[in-house]
Amino acid sequence: MLETKYNHLEVEKNKYEMWKQKGYFNSGDLSKKPYCIVIPPPNVTGKLHLGHAWDTTLQDILIRYKRMDGYDALWLPGMDHAGIATQAKVDKKLKEQGIQPREMEREDWLKVAWDWKEEYALNIHKQWEKLGLSLDYSKERFTLDDGLSKAVRKVFVDLYNEGLIYRGERIINWDPEAMTALSTEEVIYKEVEGAFYHIKYFIEDSDTYLEVATTRPETLFGDTAVAVNPSDSRYQQFIGKNVILPIVNKKIPVIADEHADPEFGTGVVKITPAHDPNDFEVGNRHQLERIIVMNLDGTMNENALGYQGLDRFECRKKVVEDLEKQGLLIQIEPMVHSVGHSERTDVMIEPYLSKQWFVKMRPLADRVLENQKNDTTKVHFVPERFEKVMNHWMEITYDWCISRQLWWGHRIPAWYKGDQVYVGLEAPKEEGWVQDPDVLDTWFSSALWPFSTLGFPDETEDLKRYYPNQCLVTGYDIIPFWVNRMTFQGLHFTGQRPFKDCFIHGLIRDKQGRKMSKSLGNGVDPMDVIDTYGCDALRFFLATSSAPGMDLRYDEEKVKSTWNFINKLWNASRFVLMNLEDFKIEDATYENLTLSEKWIMTKKNQLIKTVRKHMDQYEFNVVGTEIYNFVWNDFCDWYIELAKAHMNTTTKTVLRDTLETILKLLHPFMPYVTEEIYQMLPGHEESIMISAYPVEHKEEIYENDMKTLENMIAFVTKVRTYKLENQVPKDAKVYFDGDSLILDMLKIHEDQLIKKDELVNNYGSVKNDNYEIYFVFDQNQNIEKELELLQKEKEKLEANIKRRTSLLENKNYVSKAPQNLVDNERNTLEKEKQELEIVLQKYNELKK
RNA sequence: GGGCGAUUAGCUCAGUUGGUUAGAGCACCUGCCCUACAAGCAGGGGGUCGUAGGUUCGAGUCCUACAUCGCCCACCA
Numbered sequence: 002m003l004e005t006k007y008n009h010l011e012v013e014k015n016k017y018e019m020w021k022q023k024g025y026f027n028s029g030d031l032s033k034k035p036y037c038i039v040i041p042p043p044n045v046t047g048k049l050h051l052g053h054a055w056d057t058t059l060q061d062i063l064i065r066y067k068r069m070d071g072y073d074a075l076w077l078p079g080m081d082h083a084g085i086a087t088q089a090k091v092d093k094k095l096k097e098q099g100i101q102p103r104e105m106e107r108e109d110w111l112k113v114a115w116d117w118k119e120e121y122a123l124n125i126h127k128q129w130e131k132l133g134l135s136l137d138y139s140k141e142r143f144t145l146d147d148g149l150s151k152a153v154r155k156v157f158v159d160l161y162n163e164g165l166i167y168r169g170e171r172i173i174n175w176d177p178e179a180m181t182a183l184s185t186e187e188v189i190y191k192e193v194e195g196a197f198y199h200i201k202y203f204i205e206d207s208d209t210y211l212e213v214a215t216t217r218p219e220t221l222f223g224d225t226a227v228a229v230n231p232s233d234s235r236y237q238q239f240i241g242k243n244v245i246l247p248i249v250n251k252k253i254p255v256i257a258d259e260h261a262d263p264e265f266g267t268g269v270v271k272i273t274p275a276h277d278p279n280d281f282e283v284g285n286r287h288q289l290e291r292i293i294v295m296n297l298d299g300t301m302n303e304n305a306l307g308y309q310g311l312d313r314f315e316c317r318k319k320v321v322e323d324l325e326k327q328g329l330l331i332q333i334e335p336m337v338h339s340v341g342h343s344e345r346t347d348v349m350i351e352p353y354l355s356k357q358w359f360v361k362m363r364p365l366a367d368r369v370l371e372n373q374k375n376d377t378t379k380v381h382f383v384p385e386r387f388e389k390v391m392n393h394w395m396e397i398t399y400d401w402c403i404s405r406q407l408w409w410g411h412r413i414p415a416w417y418k419g420d421q422v423y424v425g426l427e428a429p430k431e432e433g434w435v436q437d438p439d440v441l442d443t444w445f446s447s448a449l450w451p452f453s454t455l456g457f458p459d460e461t462e463d464l465k466r467y468y469p470n471q472c473l474v475t476g477y478d479i480i481p482f483w484v485n486r487m488t489f490q491g492l493h494f495t496g497q498r499p500f501k502d503c504f505i506h507g508l509i510r511d512k513q514g515r516k517m518s519k520s521l522g523n524g525v526d527p528m529d530v531i532d533t534y535g536c537d538a539l540r541f542f543l544a545t546s547s548a549p550g551m552d553l554r555y556d557e558e559k560v561k562s563t564w565n566f567i568n569k570l571w572n573a574s575r576f577v578l579m580n581l582e583d584f585k586i587e588d589a590t591y592e593n594l595t596l597s598e599k600w601i602m603t604k605k606n607q608l609i610k611t612v613r614k615h616m617d618q619y620e621f622n623v624v625g626t627e628i629y630n631f632v633w634n635d636f637c638d639w640y641i642e643l644a645k646a647h648m649n650t651t652t653k654t655v656l657r658d659t660l661e662t663i664l665k666l667l668h669p670f671m672p673y674v675t676e677e678i679y680q681m682l683p684g685h686e687e688s689i690m691i692s693a694y695p696v697e698h699k700e701e702i703y704e705n706d707m708k709t710l711e712n713m714i715a716f717v718t719k720v721r722t723y724k725l726e727n728q729v730p731k732d733a734k735v736y737f738d739g740d741s742l743i744l745d746m747l748k749i750h751e752d753q754l755i756k757k758d759e760l761v762n763n764y765g766s767v768k769n770d771n772y773e774i775y776f777v778f779d780q781n782q783n784i785e786k787e788l789e790l791l792q793k794e795k796e797k798l799e800a801n802i803k804r805r806t807s808l809l810e811n812k813n814y815v816s817k818a819p820q821n822l823v824d825n826e827r828n829t830l831e832k833e834k835q836e837l838e839i840v841l842q843k844y845n846e847l848k849k
Numbered sequence: 850g851g852g853c854g855a856u857u858a859g860c861u862c863a864g865u866u867g868g869u870u871a872g873a874g875c876a877c878c879u880g881c882c883c884u885a886c887a888a889g890c891a892g893g894g895g896g897u898c899g900u901a902g903g904u905u906c907g908a909g910u911c912c913u914a915c916a917u918c919g920c921c922c923a924c925c926a
Contacts, residue, residue, distance in 0.1 A: 576885035
């Protein structure tokens, strides 16, 4: 016997181990159609947050659904080495132990990092387990394992040989804290309160000067020209002359270049080719020298003369002070401008001239754009609008800087010997070759995830069977970093889209709508939620509380109300199981189905149909609402109540069937409680996890009977309202000659019933177009109130009749609207007229 | 500057291709411990769907403009 209250702690105990041991999570039944999702690999740096819980729940729902529905479902788990993030954390830990990480031998450092990885991988496994995720652990991968490393090298070498990877000196985004190059995607622009420093650059041998406005005076040591627009009449006479670079006191030319915008600032730009991407281009056009003025850690180098060794921001202050002293500073104009920050370390990015490896994006991106034009080859985004996000990125993307000055990652398969470069899968045999010390951007390996995890570059059975993946589930914030790159790499290396569908969800926010973050301290640990409300409640809440692609506010009250729903299900099950104690599955019979049984069976089959439809469209919020309403309103509020008055073997069969269907439909959302109850159901199979997903049975649909019962329900509700409003005593005598089912619904006992001729005075009645019921009670004190209520109802009906009449008099409406709609309106109008008759009649009676 | 999303009940959100009187949870009001469930049951109140136009027999839904909030991308010497 079930406890009276749902206890998630008891219910969720031990089931995961059982499922796992029985091998239910494993894929590979070749007799079935394949369905594959690869998990977005979490970083090995930390623990999973609510966003992960949401993301993985959605995937588990899909996988469990498809598995039950007869597919060979593979959900492939794995983790990401997360280059910068992990290295930063490992370094931090070492520093706390008083060890300078960069002074270690690379090999020794890597050992520490691998230990870290093992520890955190263990944590993540525990969390996956606690979330109830049906991952096929036999296929688990890690981005740095041998197979994936092989895939990475193969891809690098092939792209290099095709001319799509090259090494070059460019302005890249440098993170002085992590001391590595970054890609443009890893730079976050933030509004910063800075200033425009107006500086005098004197013309050589003259006492006139050009007023240069810059936000970055500390870079003036790298200035190799000053540019004005060729069309700018103010400065025509200075083009070709030299100016004296302040502090440095050397001559640099005044050049004419379109880059200088006459409308912006003073129209005079200092050109620092080694520290600004635009200036770099200007420098190329004018063959200017490139002078790097900073060290890799953001301090000034020897080119900054006396400022060498100062931090870049210190140097700025000092330079400004000195300019002021020398009378070269005209003004400091405060301004807000956006400045790039490192996504990881949050420090200001330094545009920096550096030799790095790049992926040539244009040809790869063009192929994606072409591919997206064809419905059978494209990635289908859900919701569709996110396709535009990817396509736009493909249109404007430029070359991807993939080398990182880190230790944690895939070492670049390039070797150098003097000026020679060798790129290959293995190191060259000869002596004297030195491998590039850098590693690849983490996303370079993530981009291969949908196929590298399945065995690529080898033509494995798994790759043939599970690629392209059916679906990828991730947040919209990851589209540029990951989805886009998987798409072009997948297309380039396999000739196919990496996944058929890409189901996008939003971000988790706190109750005030703020993004959850460590700095705000508003993060919620999913494991705490699970402890308090259970995994099932959390999962159902996450999956059903927002529309696809929308953000989700975490609201503990909603999780609580989900718990209540599960408790409701629990108690409904308790009722069913109590009544099934003497029931064996062999007894199941559908003989003499009552109206209510036909009704619930019809409702159930309609539910199956809509649930399947919305599951297939990833509309889990709709699925949730549908099941919730069916369970609570149809099954619990009506069918179970009706079953109480009429419990026979047929009823028990229907109760069992209906509960079984509910459990199965809910299983993908709440795996634990559904398994718990399922195991107690007569005729249950080995596990609900591997039982068949419900199928609609058209022969169980009884349209007319359903309508009849719904009519009764409407009548019963009307009667209940009447009784409450008119304070009809519970034991009032009743005259009714309609269906006894209605008396059951109203919980009216036989001994309350009287004959029609026993109705004398002081009785009230409720009537609709099908039924009328009479209550004998002293209603004198209520006459005023009743009259008032009748008056209200009368007004309401009259308004409706008026509206509907004029609608039906509208010839345009009658001729253009669909026929069934018009018929419906006519029928309703008729009904309303009858209702009004009844109301008027009663009103007049009472008035006497 | 370009793009996207949001604006619906006190709060948090649904609302599929336009189609009866716009829904849910929580909160609120009334009455109930009825042997599945008081974390429950039976009823009920509450919204001119951001604003202004337009298309249509019919608009929360489609079109145009605007407002407010949020996000993405680009630029910012």
